[in-house]
Amino acid sequence: MVLFLKILWYYLWIAPHILLGIILFVMAQRRLLRSFPIFFLYTAVEVLQFAVLFGIFLSDRHFGGDYERLFSGGMAVSSALRFGVVYEVFSHLFADYPALTETGKMLFRGVTILLLLACIAVAVIVPGKSIDLLMLATNTLDRTVSFLQCGLLLSVFIFSGYFALSLRSQAFGIALGLGTYASVQMATSAVLLYVGSTTNRLPNFVTMAAYHCCVLIWLWYLMMPERKPKYPSKALPEYDLEIWNQELQRMLQR
Amino acid sequence: MIATIILVLVALLALLSLLWLARGRSLAAALEHPAEHIRAVDVDAFRNLIDPDEEEFLRTSLPPAEFRRIQRERLRAAVEYVSCAAQNAAILLRLADAGRRSSDPATAQAAEKLVDNAIRIRLYASLAIPRLYLGMILPGAHISPVRVAESYEQMTRLVVLLGCLQYPTRGVSAAL
Numbered sequence: 543m544v545l546f547l548k549i550l551w552y553y554l555w556i557a558p559h560i561l562l563g564i565i566l567f568v569m570a571q572r573r574l575l576r577s578f579p580i581f582f583l584y585t586a587v588e589v590l591q592f593a594v595l596f597g598i599f600l601s602d603r604h605f606g607g608d609y610e611r612l613f614s615g616g617m618a619v620s621s622a623l624r625f626g627v628v629y630e631v632f633s634h635l636f637a638d639y640p641a642l643t644e645t646g647k648m649l650f651r652g653v654t655i656l657l658l659l660a661c662i663a664v665a666v667i668v669p670g671k672s673i674d675l676l677m678l679a680t681n682t683l684d685r686t687v688s689f690l691q692c693g694l695l696l697s698v699f700i701f702s703g704y705f706a707l708s709l710r711s712q713a714f715g716i717a718l719g720l721g722t723y724a725s726v727q728m729a730t731s732a733v734l735l736y737v738g739s740t741t742n743r744l745p746n747f748v749t750m751a752a753y754h755c756c757v758l759i760w761l762w763y764l765m766m767p768e769r770k771p772k773y774p775s776k777a778l779p780e781y782d783l784e785i786w787n788q789e790l791q792r793m794l795q796r
Numbered sequence: 797m798i799a800t801i802i803l804v805l806v807a808l809l810a811l812l813s814l815l816w817l818a819r820g821r822s823l824a825a826a827l828e829h830p831a832e833h834i835r836a837v838d839v840d841a842f843r844n845l846i847d848p849d850e851e852e853f854l855r856t857s858l859p860p861a862e863f864r865r866i867q868r869e870r871l872r873a874a875v876e877y878v879s880c881a882a883q884n885a886a887i888l889l890r891l892a893d894a895g896r897r898s899s900d901p902a903t904a905q906a907a908e909k910l911v912d913n914a915i916r917i918r919l920y921a922s923l924a925i926p927r928l929y930l931g932m933i934l935p936g937a938h939i940s941p942v943r944v945a946e947s948y949e950q951m952t953r954l955v956v957l958l959g960c961l962q963y964p965t966r967g968v969s970a971a972l
Contacts, residue, residue, distance in 0.1 A: 706886035729807035790920035
C-alpha cells in the first residue's frame with residue numbers, strides 16, 4: 543500500500559474511535575446517559591471492540607482466524623445495538639406526542655415487516671459470492687442490517703417531516719449520523735458481496751470515511767446546546783382547527 | 797451485476813433523501829414568522845365540495861360524462877382545501893410546540909391542545925387525500941365504505957375511535 547493510503551487507513555480506523563471516546567465523555571458530562579442509554583452502550587461497545595481488534599492487529603495473531611472471528615462477532619453485536627439505537631430515536635420522537643404513540647408503534651412495526659420482506663427478496667435475488675463462508679455471512683448480515691436501518695431511519699425523517707414533529711437535537715443528530723452511515727454501508731456491502739473479496743480497498747475506505755463522518759455528526763449534535771424553539775411574542779393565531787377536524791372525521795366516517 | 801448496481805443506486809437515493817429531509821427540517825425550524833404563512837381556508841366551501849347531496853344532485857341533473865368531469869374538478873379542489881388545512885396545521889403545530897414549554901400553565905395547556913388538534917388534522921388529511929384521489933379516479937362511483945374500500949374504512953374508523961378514546965373529554969378547543 544502506498545504510504546499516503548496507509549496513513550489514511552490508520553487515520554480512518556483510529557480517529558473515529560478516539561472521537562467515540564470523546565462522545566462517551568461528553569454524554570457522561572452532559573448527563574445524556576439517561577436519555578440515550580442504548581446509544582451510550584453502543585458507543586462503549588464500539589470503543590471496546592476497536593481496542594481488542596487493534597490489539598490483535600498489532601500482535602502476531604493478526605494473520606490467524608482470531609481477527610476475522612472477533613470482527614464478525616463484534617459486527618453482529620454492533621448491528622443488534624444499532625437496532626436498539628433506532629428504537630431509541632423512535633421513542634424520543636413519539637414521547638412528546640401522545641396522540642401519535644399508537645400510530646408510531648404501528649408505523650415502526652409495519653415498516654420493519656416491509657423492510658424485512660424486502661431484505662429476504664434481496665438476499666434471494668442477490669446472494670453474493672465469497673470463498674470464505676464467515677466473511678460471506680458477515681457481509682450478508684451487514685447488507686441486510688444496513689438496508690433495514692436505513693429504511694427505518696428514513697421513515698423517521700419522513701414521518702417527523704410530515705407531522706412537523708420536532709425531534710430533540712441530539713436524537714436528530716444520532717438519526718442523521720446513523721442513517722448516513724447505514725446508507726453508505728448498504729452500498730459498499732452490496733459491492734463487497736458482488737466482488738466476493740473483503741480485501742478490496744475502495745469499498746472499505748468509503749465505509750470507514752462514512753463512519754468517520756457519522757461520528758463527527760454525532761459529536762457535533764451531542765456537544766451543541768439544545769436549541770429551544772422560539773415561542774411567538776404575539777398570541778397564537780386564530781384558526782379553526784377543531785372545525786376542520788370535525789369535517790375531516792365526518793368525511794372519513796361517511 | 798444489475799442487481800448490485802440497483803442496490804447501490806437505492807443506497808445513494810436513500811442517502812440523498814435523508815440529507816434532503818434533514819435540510820428541510822432545519823429550514824422549517826428556521827422559518828422567521830410562521831404565522832404569516834397560514835392561508836385562510838373556507839370550511840363551508842369544502843363542505844359543499846364533499847356534500848353527498850350536492851353530488852347526487854349533479855349526478856341526476858348532468859349528462860354522465862359532464863358529471864364525471866365536474867366531479868373530478870370538485871374533488872381536485874377538495875384535495876387543495878385539505879392540503880391547505882394540513883399545511884396550516886403543520887405551521888400551528890410548530891408554533892404550539894414552542895408554547896408547550898411555556899412557564900405559564902394556561903399557555904402550556906392551550907398549546908398542548910393545539911398540538912393534539914394539529915396532529916389529528918395531519919393524520920386525517922393523510923387518510924382523506926387518498927380517498928379523494930380515489931374519488932377522482934372513479935368519479936361516477938359512490939365512495940362508500942362498503943362498495944369501495946371496506947378495510948380502508950375500517951382502519952379509518954379505528955383511527956377516529958382511537959382519537960376519541962385517547963381524548964374523551966376533548967370538546968371544542970378553548971385555545972381556538
